Amino acid sequence: MLQRVVRSTIIDAPIERVWAVIRDFNSHDQWHAVVDKSRIESGEKSDQVGCVRNFTLKDGHRIREQLLTLDDREHKSTYCIVEATVPLQRYVATVTLKPVTDGNRTFWHWESTFATPAGMERELREMVAQGVYEAGFDNLRRHLREGGDLRLPGSPGAASNPMPLALLVPSRRIVVRHYGGADQLVAEDHDCPAPGPGEVRIRQRAIGVNFIDVYLRRGWIPPMLAEGGTPGMEAAGSVLDVGESVNGLLPGDRVAYLGPVPGSYCRVRNVPADWVVRLPPSVEDDTAAALLLKGLTADYLVHDLGRVGPGTRLLVHAAAGGVGLLVCAWARRLGAIVIGTVSSEDKARLAREHGCEQVIVTRDYRFADAVQRLGGADVLIDGLGDAARDENLAALARRGHWISLGQATGALQPIDPNVLVAKSITFSRPVVFDYMATHEALAMRAERVWRALADGTLRTPRVERHALDAAGSAHARLESRATTGALVLVA
Numbered sequence: 484m485l486q487r488v489v490r491s492t493i494i495d496a497p498i499e500r501v502w503a504v505i506r507d508f509n510s511h512d513q514w515h516a517v518v519d520k521s522r523i524e525s526g527e528k529s530d531q532v533g534c535v536r537n538f539t540l541k542d543g544h545r546i547r548e549q550l551l552t553l554d555d556r557e558h559k560s561t562y563c564i565v566e567a568t569v570p571l572q573r574y575v576a577t578v579t580l581k582p583v584t585d586g587n588r589t590f591w592h593w594e595s596t597f598a599t600p601a602g603m604e605r606e607l608r609e610m611v612a613q614g615v616y617e618a619g620f621d622n623l624r625r626h627l628r629e630g631g632d633l634r635l636p637g638s639p640g641a642a643s644n645p646m647p648l649a650l651l652v653p654s655r656r657i658v659v660r661h662y663g664g665a666d667q668l669v670a671e672d673h674d675c676p677a678p679g680p681g682e683v684r685i686r687q688r689a690i691g692v693n694f695i696d697v698y699l700r701r702g703w704i705p706p707m708l709a710e711g712g713t714p715g716m717e718a719a720g721s722v723l724d725v726g727e728s729v730n731g732l733l734p735g736d737r738v739a740y741l742g743p744v745p746g747s748y749c750r751v752r753n754v755p756a757d758w759v760v761r762l763p764p765s766v767e768d769d770t771a772a773a774l775l776l777k778g779l780t781a782d783y784l785v786h787d788l789g790r791v792g793p794g795t796r797l798l799v800h801a802a803a804g805g806v807g808l809l810v811c812a813w814a815r816r817l818g819a820i821v822i823g824t825v826s827s828e829d830k831a832r833l834a835r836e837h838g839c840e841q842v843i844v845t846r847d848y849r850f851a852d853a854v855q856r857l858g859g860a861d862v863l864i865d866g867l868g869d870a871a872r873d874e875n876l877a878a879l880a881r882r883g884h885w886i887s888l889g890q891a892t893g894a895l896q897p898i899d900p901n902v903l904v905a906k907s908i909t910f911s912r913p914v915v916f917d918y919m920a921t922h923e924a925l926a927m928r929a930e931r932v933w934r935a936l937a938d939g940t941l942r943t944p945r946v947e948r949h950a951l952d953a954a955g956s957a958h959a960r961l962e963s964r965a966t967t968g969a970l971v972l973v974a
């Protein structure tokens with residue numbers, strides 16, 4: 484009678500990573516603890532159907548197995564034993580992988596049928612189930628965690644260097660010497676320690692520059708960044724290694740992150756795994772760094788806080804800026820009438836190209852009359868702050884909603900509620916980090932941003948690149964009102 488063994492498990496890695504290892508018929512000596520040596524006979528390729536692999540096991544046994552089918556679409560392979568010193572007869576096994584719906588994990592099913600000499604059924608069933616399949620699941624998990632698959636030919640990242648699993652990794656970072664101007668940003672060498680529990684160590688390649696980084700450098704939010712600290716809220720790159728109890732992220736994964744604790748102006752950084760999302764292959768590092776914080780901001784502004792829909796008259800300040808262009812494009816797609824302020828004709832042209840129907844060119848924050856001629860603003864997205872305060876109040880429509888997003892011109896002075904009552908104005912002072920307070924919320928919003936990019940709602944952002952060491956120049960450019968789109972530091 485034929486014996487049947489079936490085992491399955493979930494592996495915390497995307498199907499491409501697991502399949503890259505499994506489909507290589509000659510890889511077991513790199514990850515399965517029972518296999519000492521593996522070679523493919525007759526010089527055939529390890530993915531050639533019909534090829535025979537020759538195993539020497541750690542316990543001295545020898546097994547020759549033949550690849551019968553290999554299906555890259557179904558992620559399935561079948562093989563059989565052609566000769567063995569263990570008494571497994573007519574052994575045929577199938578490995579099948581399926582993606583788990585969250586896209587980050589893989590269901591692995593391994594089954595076989597075989598005959599045994601009389602009296603050895605139970606012993607050999609247990610050997611296959613535990614010694615080969617269950618042990619294989621655990622061994623492969625460890626192999627992926629240690630980045631071993633990145634050395635296999637044909638696997639993602641195979642061409643890059645093996646993972647540096649060093650305790651300290653040399654890095655470079657920017658610090659704010661003293662609160663003040665852009666010249667206070669200085670570069671220094673440092674070492675990044677190994678990731679702690681729940682942390683991921685990332686080799687960053689592109690770092691998003693945001694206006695909040697300027698506030699921090701000026702010393703406007705001391706509880707968030709002390710002198711000597713490193714600014715920056717987001718970056719993109721790849722995982723070097725992961726700390727204890729991190730699930731769903733592996734060395735070599737391309738990722739981006741944002742979080743409420745500054746420190747991203749550096750080459751290598753440890754961050755909580757909860758801040759991190761995997762990047763779709765189509766999203767480049769600098770696109771991710773240009774888009775993650777600003778795109779999530781645009782997402783919560785138009786969908787949650789602003790509740791923008793067909794016919795909403797939306798006023799966006801700095802409409803050609805990093806956040807501004809994204810808000811214009813997304814709101815227009817939702818059917819809003821988008822009105823923007825910008826400081827130059829060039830910026831006006833760009834804002835129009837991104838869906839801003841009515842552009843007001845003003846360098847001195849005079850826009851209320853023009854907005855009122857268009858019916859007033861139902862929703863106002865204001866990153867300017869104090870210099871635009873009175874004009875904002877005048878530009879709002881009855882029951883208008885003033886979203887005070889930032890303070891590029893200086894901190895907004897307190898607003899008397901009696902000023903709001905004149906037109907039943909509502910006022911919000913939101914911050915993006917409260918709209919991604921859980922990993923689920925972050926992943927959901929990031930997914931929405933990547934989708935909006937893929938379906939053309941958002942364009943690939945215009946990116947102005949600066950070297951990490953030149954972070955001061957990037958800040959000076961942002962503060963001079965000369966930039967459009969996003970700025971990124973290249974590490």
Ligand SMILES: NC(=O)c1ccc[n+]([C@@H]2O[C@H](COP(=O)([O-])OP(=O)(O)OC[C@H]3O[C@@H](n4cnc5c(N)ncnc54)[C@H](OP(=O)(O)O)[C@@H]3O)[C@@H](O)[C@H]2O)c1
Nearest residue numbers: 693694801804805806825826866889890891913914915964
């Ligand atoms: N609360 C949140 O969740 C959140 C998240 C992201 C961003 N923000 C805020 O959103 C705003 C836009 O951020 P961003 O990073 O995308 O920057 P940005 O819009 O690319 O750059 C700032 C723009 O503000 C305008 N501006 C007007 N007066 C200025 C002045 N005196 N100094 C500097 N800029 C001035 C300029 O556009 P013009 O020359 O066209 O006027 C400038 O290009 C900022 O206020 C930022 O703090 C808030």
